[in-house]
Amino acid sequence: MSTALVISRNARPSTFTVDAINERGESVPTPIAGEHPLTIYLDKRELVTLMTLGAAPEDLALGYLRNQRLVRSIDDLAAVQVDWDVDAVAVTSRALRQTGRTLWEDEGSGLESRLVRRTVTTGCGQGTVFGDLMDEIDSVRLCGQARLTEEVLYAVMDRVRRHESVYKVAGAVHGCALCSNSGGDRGEILSFVEDVGRHNAVDAIAGWMWRKGVDGGDKIFYTTGRLTSEMVIKCAQMGVPFLLSRSGLTQMGHEIANRVGITMIGRCQGKHYLLFTGSHRFVRATGTAYA
């Protein structure tokens, strides 16, 4: 990278307290999760408005651009500036800084055509980027050597359970954690993000990885949310071979995980789990790997 990415650090407070009345007629001060509109501008053009907790708005914007394949490399970007006075984040390309021409004006970037295509396949809190991503998914190569031991699985589950969280205080958010699966700190949480939308939380971690140059191959991804098609696709795109959740999964999440060879483990609770796909990468405490 030539010069460092200029980035603001404008997280919002995550919880607010409102009064509620309980079944005994008592007034109960109740913490609730923040939710704010955040409009992403890329080289001065309005792209999308996300509703977010606002805990990691810069990484969310970066991860959105990465996971939507709107920007190819973090090195193409010069600045990410969040301004809550106008509920906006301005992402500025190096091209604009250096040449005065926006990414939109660069026909080689393919940005315009990708945005047009996105509008057809993008659902409203619903379908999202399925069409485009399925075309891409077959090119994903996950690390074949990676292994996850039962011991590290339990370590991740325990650390996530003990982690301070907005969820424990206010509920109504989903959390994601990226954990180490190499060296002496296996199972440790490297990045933890919560958001009102489960895809925002994943995107924010993708943005953090992009910004820090973190590779997914020796990592483990944990989500409190369900393992739907999009969640599996995003995990694969980040190159993370292990996807854990305390929730269940859907048929298409299962199909795609099989197709890309992700090791997917659901219903992680206490000492329980269900290993659904990619069992060849999982090593039980007895030391026996699955065929």
Next chain:
Amino acid sequence: MSTALVISRNARPSTFTVDAINERGESVPTPIAGEHPLTIYLDKRELVTLMTLGAAPEDLALGYLRNQRLVRSIDDLAAVQVDWDVDAVAVTSRALRQTGRTLWEDEGSGLESRLVRRTVTTGCGQGTVFGDLMDEIDSVRLCGQARLTEEVLYAVMDRVRRHESVYKVAGAVHGCALCSNSGGDRGEILSFVEDVGRHNAVDAIAGWMWRKGVDGGDKIFYTTGRLTSEMVIKCAQMGVPFLLSRSGLTQMGHEIANRVGITMIGRCQGKHYLLFTGSHRFVRATGTAYA
């Protein structure tokens, strides 16, 4: 309505069984929720691809068109045909049937401009229709006379708890129920829809109400999902004054509920609940209404 809406009835099976391996190394046949892409075509033009459980695809398509404000009246539509061989639902307008001209060609429909605007404010499983809907929300008038008694609240919670559901079998879905709040069947479930996306479930109920000509004023809306801004907005658009959830809420959900005067009750579990907004419409078992 001049002639009846022609509508297919092509629900898909909701659960599938896959093999998983549990913590004791045992193979466990595990039911998981279906998830299928469904592309909505309006007068032969591709609009969006939703990922859905497929339990109520026709109502989902209708509710999507209603809640996105892409079609003004159910009377404008002639047919809704789901074809899973191509994962598509074709919605055909009366205009096309009668005049050979599509809704897209009718400039007065404003369809083209609304779609363009939607692409800017629509997030990817994330932000969605916030921008447009906030403009609209101030025009919503909810029934001022409606009251919800604690007895009916508990009846709704009990019926939803006992209702057969994909969630009980496979998890990984959200459920919504529209319940009666008038006559002899107060608290009874009129429509119950589950889907892998919580907004799909709401949209399918909105589609069902549209198709059946059901008014929201004397109804109660229950969701298993969190009470975010979009959930409150959709409930208000359907004209339902009571919104219940077993989950929590967000700050913006709270703000919007206050603004439109919805009575919003969260954390409904067993005999517990928290009344957050619109307490003037709620009547406790002791018979005392809140000021």
